[in-house]
Amino acid sequence: MDSYCRAEGEGIFFRDVTVCPTRGGLRGLAADSGHFRILERILLKRERTLSLGVLWLLLPLLQTGCAGALRSYDAELRATTSLVRVNRPDLALQTLEKNNADPEKDLLYYMEKGELLRLQGAFADSRSSWMAADQKVQQWEEQARTDPGKLLGAIGSVVVNDKVRTYEGYDYEKVLLTAQIALDHIALGDWEAARTEIKKTHEREAIIADLHAKKVMQEEAESGNRHVRRSVKELQGYPVDTLNDPQVIALKNSYQNAFSHYLAGFVYEALGEPGLAAPGYRQAIELRPDIPLLEEGLKQLDRRRERLAAGKTDLLFVLEGGLAPARSSVMIPLPIPSAGLVTLSFPVVPDNPSASYHPGPLQIDGNKWVEMAAVTSVDAMARRTLRDDLPGIVLRSTLRAASRGIAQGQANRKGNELVGLAVMLTGLVLESADERSWRTLPATIFLGRTALKPGRYTLSFDTAYGNRASMALDVGGRYQLVPIRVVGDTLYLANTPGSSYGSLPVVGGRALTK
Amino acid sequence: MYGMSVGIRRLGWRLGLLLAMGVWAGCVTASGPASGPGVVGSGRVQYGDPKAVESVSNSFGSTDLQMIAESMTRSLLQSPAITGRHRPLITVDHVKNKSSEYIDTRAITDTILTQLTKSGLVRFVVDMAEMDDQVDELGRQNESGLYKKSSAKKMGRMEGADFRLVGSISSIVKRTPDFHDVYYKFSLRLTDIESGVVEWADEKEIRKTTTR
Numbered sequence: 001m002d003s004y005c006r007a008e009g010e011g012i013f014f015r016d017v018t019v020c021p022t023r024g025g026l027r028g029l030a031a032d033s034g035h036f037r038i039l040e041r042i043l044l045k046r047e048r049t050l051s052l053g054v055l056w057l058l059l060p061l062l063q064t065g066c067a068g069a070l071r072s073y074d075a076e077l078r079a080t081t082s083l084v085r086v087n088r089p090d091l092a093l094q095t096l097e098k099n100n101a102d103p104e105k106d107l108l109y110y111m112e113k114g115e116l117l118r119l120q121g122a123f124a125d126s127r128s129s130w131m132a133a134d135q136k137v138q139q140w141e142e143q144a145r146t147d148p149g150k151l152l153g154a155i156g157s158v159v160v161n162d163k164v165r166t167y168e169g170y171d172y173e174k175v176l177l178t179a180q181i182a183l184d185h186i187a188l189g190d191w192e193a194a195r196t197e198i199k200k201t202h203e204r205e206a207i208i209a210d211l212h213a214k215k216v217m218q219e220e221a222e223s224g225n226r227h228v229r230r231s232v233k234e235l236q237g238y239p240v241d242t243l244n245d246p247q248v249i250a251l252k253n254s255y256q257n258a259f260s261h262y263l264a265g266f267v268y269e270a271l272g273e274p275g276l277a278a279p280g281y282r283q284a285i286e287l288r289p290d291i292p293l294l295e296e297g298l299k300q301l302d303r304r305r306e307r308l309a310a311g312k313t314d315l316l317f318v319l320e321g322g323l324a325p326a327r328s329s330v331m332i333p334l335p336i337p338s339a340g341l342v343t344l345s346f347p348v349v350p351d352n353p354s355a356s357y358h359p360g361p362l363q364i365d366g367n368k369w370v371e372m373a374a375v376t377s378v379d380a381m382a383r384r385t386l387r388d389d390l391p392g393i394v395l396r397s398t399l400r401a402a403s404r405g406i407a408q409g410q411a412n413r414k415g416n417e418l419v420g421l422a423v424m425l426t427g428l429v430l431e432s433a434d435e436r437s438w439r440t441l442p443a444t445i446f447l448g449r450t451a452l453k454p455g456r457y458t459l460s461f462d463t464a465y466g467n468r469a470s471m472a473l474d475v476g477g478r479y480q481l482v483p484i485r486v487v488g489d490t491l492y493l494a495n496t497p498g499s500s501y502g503s504l505p506v507v508g509g510r511a512l513t514k
Numbered sequence: 515m516y517g518m519s520v521g522i523r524r525l526g527w528r529l530g531l532l533l534a535m536g537v538w539a540g541c542v543t544a545s546g547p548a549s550g551p552g553v554v555g556s557g558r559v560q561y562g563d564p565k566a567v568e569s570v571s572n573s574f575g576s577t578d579l580q581m582i583a584e585s586m587t588r589s590l591l592q593s594p595a596i597t598g599r600h601r602p603l604i605t606v607d608h609v610k611n612k613s614s615e616y617i618d619t620r621a622i623t624d625t626i627l628t629q630l631t632k633s634g635l636v637r638f639v640v641d642m643a644e645m646d647d648q649v650d651e652l653g654r655q656n657e658s659g660l661y662k663k664s665s666a667k668k669m670g671r672m673e674g675a676d677f678r679l680v681g682s683i684s685s686i687v688k689r690t691p692d693f694h695d696v697y698y699k700f701s702l703r704l705t706d707i708e709s710g711v712v713e714w715a716d717e718k719e720i721r722k723t724t725t726r
Contacts, residue, residue, distance in 0.1 A: 082519075094545070160563070202616050217726075272643045274608050275611040275620055275683075276611065276616055276618060278610065279611055279616050283614050286614060315534055
């Protein structure tokens with residue numbers, strides 16, 4: 001063991017190898033700083049190191065009980081989401097529970113569970129599940145604030161495969177999580193708590209922005225030291241078009257979304273805080289400058305008081321359409337130093353037909369139309385995230401494959417084919433792409449806004465399969481938020497008493513509300 | 515010899531006991547609270563001076579809020595509109611946030627209102643944001659049947675304000691990979707409600723720069 005340093009605590013052996021103290025001349029196995037030289041020194045100099053090298057490669061499997069390495073999240077969630085499409089979120093939840101039998105639940109479990117409970121109308125339970133997810137994100141935030149170097153080191157580590165690493169959530173998921181919790185609070189009538197979640201969103205975005213800046217700085221600093229460079233262009237056969245969509249490129253970044261900011265504007269406005277509502281609408285416009293609805297949000301901020309005076313409810317329709325895209329694997333052969341041509345697995349965001357759904361205008365009582373604007377594409381954000389991460393993924397996969405190639409080659413030269421085979425098999429199991437992502441999120445978020453007198457209305461619009469759907473809508477209070485979810489032909493509407501806020505002005509000693 | 519060695523042994527035993535007690539005491543001290551009696555927790559959380567200059571980031575912070583409030587209060591209290599009347603009544607309209615930053619402008623006007631009220635030179639009447647609660651309370655006292663008629667506050671006796679305080683905050687942000695500059699401008703105006711004359715106006719500018 002003298003060539004290896006052993007990390008202490010919490011079973012994060014590989015992650016800590018990159019920072020553990022020197023013993024036997026080894027300092028770190030990071031992607032940079034002569035990674036190959038160090039590996040060759042370890043694996044070629046000493047015979048006994050060979051067996052340790054194999055152990056080193058096998059350990060992630062042992063550590064995770066094979067669960068993380070062997071798990072196909074895409075396959076798991078395909079079954080779950082198909083049940084959501086046919087209006088069986090209850091069975092979808094059972095499937096999710098079955099796939100997450102381990103008592104130690106991860107962030108992704110709580111994220112998916114929160115959505116499946118919400119679709120069943122269990123808003124309090126959904127909120128609890130998302131709060132549990134948020135606790136985990138808050139731990140990540142704490143580390144981002146206090147020890148960003150360690151966080152960035154873990155992201156950039158080549159030793160451990162992405163899919164066996166603890167799921168920390170993509171940045172756009174972290175931002176959308178607080179918006180989703182806010183929607184639950186509103187459905188339950190707690191608008192002040194929704195405000196807290198919205199404020200948390202701003203703070204979270206600031207932390208993510210800061211971490212992104214640090215990551216860029218770190219990459220700039222390390223680029224000079226790297227012995228291996230890899231470009232996405234080298235991935236012959238990779239469906240690059242899926243990441244180069246104009247909608248993906250047009251995004252300001254991978255984590256900010258116009259919906260969260262417009263929602264912030266609406267909640268602050270409802271709570272009588274126009275000073276905070278204005279930047280919410282303004283930031284939404286900055287993120288999507290091409291949408292008239294967002295511009296009207298800011299322009300009409302002062303004039304909307306007149307609506308209240310006329311005894312009308314300010315209604316915001318939030319229509320979540322489709323499902324977030326999957327992440328699957330694609331096998332690409334790459335020339336690897338010390339190993340020759342090796343077929344490696346890379347993540348890919350396949351086509352997502354549910355992202356093309358557009359409901360058209362909502363019809364109210366057959367005589368009023370509300371235009372719905374697609375303000376946030378989760379589909380595009382997921383693609384942008386992969387687009388930004390892919391160069392790093394390619395580099396890390398190359399380095400891992402190279403280290404395996406050295407180990408396997410050495411084993412074969414020593415006539416120990418069995419060890420060589422073990423190295424190869426371990427690599428095959430470990431080197432499949434990380435398919436995890438929050439899949440029950442919508443593909444697209446649409447917004448529509450109008451003013452209506454309190455009362456009961458019939459709301460109708462097109463489903464994803466072109467069928468016409470109708471449902472009753474109760475309108476009341478000064479402000480009301482109406483969340484609608486459309487997945488395939490299935491509709492979910494959260495028209496709870498709590499979703500309306502405040503009472504309309506008193507005129508002639510009588511309230512205008514029912 | 516024996517007696518001496520016994521004595522030495524006893525001395526050694528006592529020294530050992532003392533040492534052990536010292537170590538134990540040291541351990542207790544080391545593992546105890548970080549500072550002073552009555553402190554619970556790890557001691558890693560510290561209270562600081564709320565007036566201390568905060569320069570954590572370029573975004574709007576506590577020091578900016580305090581600087582604006584102090585500057586505006588000082589200026590307003592010296593204006594003839596205030597000094598020329600006996601405790602005039604003011605209502606606070608909202609301060610428009612023209613920036614893209616989530617700045618709680620209500621927190622700024624609340625601080626200004628508190629400082630002005632403490633001076634004793636002005637009085638404030640319920641503003642637009644609080645009017646609903648005020649009307650609800652009056653309605654409850656007069657219409658719910660729960661209150662004695664003699665103590666219920668009468669409808670139609672609210673005081674109208676002499677002045678309206680309105681303002682805005684705007685910002686200009688410039689950013690390069692190595693440089694981040696934010697300029698804030700806070701403007702406040704006091705308008706005579708009857709005549710519509712702007713009796714007082716002032717501005718406070720703040721510039722914050724960060725270099726990478």
